[in-house]
Every structure is written in structure tokens, then in C-alpha cells.
Amino acid sequence: MAIQLRPYQQAAVDAFFQALAEGRKRQLIVLPTGAGKTIVFGSVARRFHEEVSRERPILVIAHRTELLDQAEQKIHFVWPEAFIGRIQGARNEQLGDVLLASTQTLVAGRRIPQPGLIIYDECHHSRAEGALGVLERLGVFESDGPPLLGVTATPSRSDRTELGDIFEHLTYERTILDMIMDGYLSDVRGVKVEVPGLNLGAIRTTAGDYNSKDLSYVMNIESALDAVVDAVVTHAPGRKCLVFAVDVKHAHALAERFQKRGIACAAVDGAMKAEERAAILQAFAENRLCVLVNCQILTEGYDQPDVDCVVIARPTRSQALYVQMVGRALRLHPDKTDALVLDLTGASDDKSLQTFARLMRTQRKTATHALVGAEEGEDAVPMEDGESVGEWLTRVAQKRELAEQVAQAINLFANRSRYRWVRVKDNFAIAYGHDGWAYLYRDGDEFWPVLELKNEKFMPLHDRSLPLEYAQGVVEGFLSLFESSLITKEADWRNAPMTERQKYVLQKYRIRYDDTWTRGMAADALGQRFAAKRVRVLQKNFDAQKWRDVLAQPHGQAWLEHRLMALRARAQSRARVAQTS
Numbered sequence: 001m002a003i004q005l006r007p008y009q010q011a012a013v014d015a016f017f018q019a020l021a022e023g024r025k026r027q028l029i030v031l032p033t034g035a036g037k038t039i040v041f042g043s044v045a046r047r048f049h050e051e052v053s054r055e056r057p058i059l060v061i062a063h064r065t066e067l068l069d070q071a072e073q074k075i076h077f078v079w080p081e082a083f084i085g086r087i088q089g090a091r092n093e094q095l096g097d098v099l100l101a102s103t104q105t106l107v108a109g110r111r112i113p114q115p116g117l118i119i120y121d122e123c124h125h126s127r128a129e130g131a132l133g134v135l136e137r138l139g140v141f142e143s144d145g146p147p148l149l150g151v152t153a154t155p156s157r158s159d160r161t162e163l164g165d166i167f168e169h170l171t172y173e174r175t176i177l178d179m180i181m182d183g184y185l186s187d188v189r190g191v192k193v194e195v196p197g198l199n200l201g202a203i204r205t206t207a208g209d210y211n212s213k214d215l216s217y218v219m220n221i222e223s224a225l226d227a228v229v230d231a232v233v234t235h236a237p238g239r240k241c242l243v244f245a246v247d248v249k250h251a252h253a254l255a256e257r258f259q260k261r262g263i264a265c266a267a268v269d270g271a272m273k274a275e276e277r278a279a280i281l282q283a284f285a286e287n288r289l290c291v292l293v294n295c296q297i298l299t300e301g302y303d304q305p306d307v308d309c310v311v312i313a314r315p316t317r318s319q320a321l322y323v324q325m326v327g328r329a330l331r332l333h334p335d336k337t338d339a340l341v342l343d344l345t346g347a348s349d350d351k352s353l354q355t356f357a358r359l360m361r362t363q364r365k366t367a368t369h370a371l372v373g374a375e376e377g378e379d380a381v382p383m384e385d386g387e388s389v390g391e392w393l394t395r396v397a398q399k400r401e402l403a404e405q406v407a408q409a410i411n412l413f414a415n416r417s418r419y420r421w422v423r424v425k426d427n428f429a430i431a432y433g434h435d436g437w438a439y440l441y442r443d444g445d446e447f448w449p450v451l452e453l454k455n456e457k458f459m460p461l462h463d464r465s466l467p468l469e470y471a472q473g474v475v476e477g478f479l480s481l482f483e484s485s486l487i488t489k490e491a492d493w494r495n496a497p498m499t500e501r502q503k504y505v506l507q508k509y510r511i512r513y514d515d516t517w518t519r520g521m522a523a524d525a526l527g528q529r530f531a532a533k534r535v536r537v538l539q540k541n542f543d544a545q546k547w548r549d550v551l552a553q554p555h556g557q558a559w560l561e562h563r564l565m566a567l568r569a570r571a572q573s574r575a576r577v578a579q580t581s
Contacts, residue, residue, distance in 0.1 A: 005039065005043060009036055009043065012172040015172040016029065020147060023557070025145075026147070026168045027147070027167060028149075028152070030170070030173040032153045032174065035185075037151045038075070039078055041149060042078040045058045045097075045117070049079075057097060059115035060099070061102075062100070063102065063122065068086065071100055071121060083098070088101065089102070094113060099115070103130070118148045119149045121151055123167075124154050154321075185331070187337075188388060189386055190355060191231075191343065192345050192385050193343065194346070195219075195345065200315055200350040201350045205317065209317045219245075228313045229254070232263070232342070236309045239340060240306055240309065241290065241310070243291060244310065247295055250295065251293045252267045255291075265293065266283065267294065268297060299325055307331075310328055310329045312326075313344050315344055315354075316353075319359070321354075326341055338388055343356060357382075360383055361383075424535040429534055430475070436451075439475075440475065447471035448542070449466070461474050463551040463560055493520070494518060495518055496519045497519065502519065513525070
């Protein structure tokens with residue numbers, strides 16, 4: 001007998017088919033770890049087979065064996081009679097209602113039957129090298145190609161390449177905060193643990209996160225190793241702890257340090273034999289180990305519901321990675337009353353470091369409007385260190401009545417974007433190329449991704465307005481076509497001295513500066529001045545209601561898709577020319 005879906009799971013399934021009926025072919029569903037993403041897409045698969053098409057199989061893609069195993073098990077929960085085939089490595093079971101395929105096997109060129117529907121599990125990996133080519137080969141971007149459903153808890157990759165140019169419609173979303181408030185995830189509290197002498201701000205960044213070699217060096221120092229063990233002993237006695245380490249060396253050094261303190265602990269890493277890793281995981285599941293240290297292998301597809309503490313001994317700037325780590329402790333279990341997140345931090349505050357308190361501030365507050373402060377960007381009732389979500393919300397309710405406010409996710413830009421956006425009141429602008437401008441235009445609670453054309457004309461890059469982070473992703477997906485590092489936050493030129501031309505323009509616009517300014521600082525000051533002017537023109541010339549009316553019609557959508565295809569082709573052609581010149 002198939003299981004009964006939770007109300008929000010059923011709502012997500014219904015939303016997919018409603019959007020499909022409206023012509024939305026490439027859809028994204030965002031649900032946090034523990035919300036049952038596999039149950040949702042298994043239910044979508046069954047209903048698609050029963051109501052839309054029985055002739056072609058449903059293809060489920062994932063990049064890890066554990067995810068495929070999980071999918072095979074849980075699809076049967078909602079579709080017991082389904083015939084499931086596996087396409088991975090030596091297995092080539094191409095007959096079935098559902099085909100489970102590893103990304104690596106498909107990238108290698110394995111031929112499969114043309115699917116009627118494609119489901120991409122943990123789809124924040126879909127822009128990884130090779131994966132996008134698989135989707136193109138399967139025809140998902142063709143007008144007559146199969147629909148695509150992506151599911152993830154983290155709709156942005158750690159390298160900050162967004163998904164807006166793959167998935168055209170955010171169909172359904174629930175946040176960690178939503179799920180805790182509704183009782184589907186465990187209450188959770190976060191505690192900051194200062195590592196003596198650690199200065200994360202001094203560590204280099206690579207692809208938007210801390211450089212792994214630099215981070216490994218500072219976290220493998222004796223004082224840092226001791227700080228991790230002391231944190232567990234002090235704050236998590238009696239808890240079942242999952243520790244996230246920087247690398248293999250760090251993982252085993254921590255396990256040894258725990259063992260010397262008399263704590264039953266072991267480490268697992270990707271280089272271990274499968275049998276050895278399975279034995280350690282079994283010992284942890286049976287409580288023969290109370291601490292398990294891992295390196296990059298238990299962030300996805302690992303379910304151990306009685307884990308009630310995660311230790312972030314691998315500090316990160318990546319919200320996607322941080323959410324995956326925290327999610328391992330959020331599942332409900334009869335033996336736990338709440339979950340604990342221990343954030344290892346430095347003595348000085350690195351504003352890009354992900355912590356639990358910062359994560360809660362960046363959650364989209366669909367039902368918690370009172371968490372937005374009276375002043376722009378300021379929490380009226382900030383979460384205190386060590387305070388659980390339940391305790392925090394109780395204080396909020398006591399201090400303020402719930403009010404109708406828009407929960408703006410503005411601070412996501414500081415952590416998620418690899419580009420240097422300029423905010424002009426409620427809008428955002430970014431310059432690219434020699435004279436190109438792109439924008440995020442505020443329209444009610446959402447934003448239009450907009451491109452400026454010649455003669456002060458503007459065109460949306462999507463057929464409707466979107467939540468801020470997805471509109472941002474659409475624009476950044478377009479910018480990524482240029483394959484240029486010149487407009488990224490960490491471009492090398494930004495650290496060079498100002499040019500004489502910059503000094504002249506700064507003086508012309510009466511912008512104060514001194515000789516310590518770099519080219520990047522001057523560019524930011526001038527960019528703010530120029531962006532303000534361009535946004536005024538945008539507000540004058542971009543008619544959101546007119547575009548809404550035009551794009552509500554099939555011919556309007558077809559026109560926009562044709563223009564976007566031409567823009568993509570032109571951008572890619574320019575990038576190829578730049579590479580060969």
C-alpha cells in the first residue's frame with residue numbers, strides 16, 4: 001500500500017502538474033533535508049505515468065549511488081508496483097517504468113530510451129561539467145523535449161553558478177524555518193565556538209568558498225583540533241554527533257583526538273573501502289559510536305534521524321554546503337527533543353561565514369513576517385547564540401504582533417553572488433562588457449530579471465517576475481555565458497592601483513577618494529553613481545504590467561524565447577571569439 005503524502009508534499013505534486021498544464025516544462029521544487037523530496041518526486045513519477053504518458057519511461061538522474069539507492073527504495077513507498085531499472089556502471093537495465101541513472105554513466109555516453117519525464121535529484125549539481133550536456137542531449141531545452149523536474153534543498157551551487165537558466169519555473173518551496181514551525185523538522189539551536197587564533201578573514205577564497213588547502217592548514221593546528229573536541233564535551237554531552245571535517249587528514253586527526261579523550265569515535269572518507277565505511281556507519285547507527293567524523297561524503301543522501309548534533313569543523317561561505325550539513329540533524333526522532341549546531345568560528349567576525357543564526361536570517365519568511373525588522377535589513381528580534389528556533393519565535397510573538405511585511409532576502413547577495421551587484425533603493429544593477437547593463441527590477445514582492453538593450457530599451461530575461469534569488473540566478477546565468485572573470489568580486493584587477501582615468505572621472509563627479517584606493521574601490525564608487533542613473537531610466541521605460549500582459553499570451557512567450565535564444569547564441573559566439581583571440 002502506498003504511503004499517504006503530507007499536506008505540503010501533496011501541494012508540491014499538485015503544483016508541478018498545474019504548472020505543467022500551463023506550459024512550464026523545466027520546473028524546480030525546493031524542499032529542505034528531511035522534508036521528503038524523494039517521496040515528492042516519486043509521487044510525481046507515478047502520477048505522470050498514470051495520467052500523462054505510459055509509453056515512455058521516467059528517468060531519475062542523481063550523481064551518487066546513495067541517492068539512487070534512496071530513490072529506488074522510496075519510489076516504491078508511493079508506487080509499489082513500479083518496475084524500476086538501474087543504469088549505472090555495469091548495470092544497464094533499460095526496461096522499466098522508472099529508470100535510475102547516475103550522472104557519470106550518462107556523461108560517459110550511455111544510450112537510454114527517450115524518457116517522457118526527467119527528474120534530477122539534488123539538481124544544484126545540474127550545471128556541473130558534463131551534466132548540462134546530458135540534459136541538452138536528452139532534449140530538455142527543445143520545444144518538443146521531455147519535461148524536467150529538479151529537486152534540491154539548496155538551489156545554488158557552491159561555485160555560485162545559479163540555476164535560473166536551466167529551470168524556468170520555481171514551482172514550490174518550503175524553508176527549514178517553515179518546516180520547523182509546522183512541526184515537520186526538529187527544533188534546533190546554534191552555538192558559536194571560537195577557535196583560538198583562527199582568522200578566517202585571512203584565508204584565500206576559491207570558487208566562492210574558503211581555499212581548502214588554507215583551511216586544512218589552520219584547522220589541523222593543535223589548538224583548533226582541541227577546540228572541536230572541547231566544544232562537543234562542553235555543549236553536546238550525551239548527544240549523537242556528526243562532525244564535518246575539511247579533508248581526510250583533518251577527519252582522521254579529529255577522530256584520534258576524540259578517541260584519546262575517551263569518546264567512542266571513528267572517521268569515514270571517500271577513499272575507504274565500501275565495506276569498511278559501511279561497518280563504521282552501522283556502528284554509529286547502533287550507538288556503538290557516539291561521534292562520527294566525515295569528510296565530504298555525508299552531506300547528501302545520508303539519513304540517520306537520531307543524530308541530534310552537527311559540528312561544523314569545516315567552516316564555509318557556501319550557504320548550499322552549510323544547509324546540507326545542518327540538515328543531517330533536523331529529522332524528527334522519538335529519542336531527541338531538539339538539534340544542536342556547533343559553528344566553529346574565528347575570533348573576528350567574517351561576514352561571509354555561514355552560521356546557524358545567519359542561515360535563519362536568510363530564510364524566506366513566508367509565515368514569519370515579524371522576523372523582519374522595522375528598519376531595512378535589521379532584525380527586530382535577532383536570534384541569540386544558543387537559542388532554539390522555537391524559543392526565538394516565542395520571543396518574537398511576545399514582542400511584536402505578526403504584521404503584513406515583505407520578507408526581503410537582500411542579504412543573500414552578500415553570500416551567494418559571485419558578481420558585484422549595486423543596490424539602488426529596491427532595485428539592483430550590474431554592468432558587464434563595455435557598455436552593457438542588467439537589472440533586478442522590483443515588482444511587488446518579486447523581481448524581474450531585465451537586460452538593457454540599445455536606445456534605452458529594456459527586455460526581461462524571463463517570462464515573469466521571480467523571488468529575488470531566482471531572478472538573480474537568471475541574470476547571472478546570462479552573465480556566465482560570457483565566461484569572463486572581469487566582473488566577478490574576486491577579479492585580480494580590483495587590487496591594482498587606481499588609473500589616472502579613474503581619478504579624473506572621480507573628480508568630475510565630485511566623489512571623494514584618497515591615494516590608497518584600488519581600481520576596485522574606484523570602480524565600485526563610480527558604479528554606484530552610474531547605476532543610480534541607469535535605474536532611473538529603467539524605472540521610466542520598463543512597464544512591468546505591459547510585459548505581464550504580453551507574456552501571458554503564447555505568442556508573447558514564443559517571441560521572448562526566440563529573442564533569448566538569439567542573445568545566448570550571440571553571447572556564446574563572443575565568448576568563443578574572445579578565447580581564440
